Structures are given as structure tokens and as C-alpha cells.
Amino acid sequence: MAPxxxxxxxxxxxxxxxxKARMDAVLQQGECRLNMxxxxxDKEVxxxxxxxxxxxxxxRDG
Structure with a gap:
């Protein structure tokens, strides 16, 4: 069966x-912008x- x-x-x-430049400046090594x-x-929601x-x-009323 197919996945x-x-x-x-x-x-x-x-x-x-x-x-984009601001995001790229703070990315961790190996992290992609999309994951950030x-x-x-997710955090804001x-x-x-x-x-x-x-x-x-x-x-509640007052």
C-alpha cells in the first residue's frame, strides 16, 4: 500500500x-527560513x- x-x-x-535579510541574520546553523x-x-497562534x-x-456579569 502506498504511504x-x-x-x-x-x-x-x-x-x-x-x-528576509533580518531573518537570515538570526537563523541558527542548518535552520531554514521556512522552519523559522x-x-x-505556531508560537503566535x-x-x-x-x-x-x-x-x-x-x-460573568460584572
């Missing part, structure tokens, strides 16, 4: 001038999810 294909989502984004971007996105109100919790 299952992993489906990925693609996104194109425009960065401000100089952003993925890690930064987790942070925002943690800060977002939980829709299953009852709302």
Missing part, C-alpha cells in the same frame, strides 16, 4: 523590505489562543 500523503496548506505573503517562519506562526476567551465558559 498516506500529508496535505499541507500554502500561503503567500508579502514581507516588508529587509525582513512556521515556528513563529498558541499565544493568541491562550489569551482568547473560552467560548464554553459562562460569561
Amino acid at each position: 498516506r500523503k500529508v496535505r499541507h496548506e500554502n500561503i503567500n505573503l508579502t514581507l516588508p523590505k529587509g525582513a 517562519i512556521r515556528a513563529a506562526i 498558541a499565544h493568541r489562543e491562550k489569551a482568547a476567551p473560552n467560548p464554553t465558559e459562562p460569561k
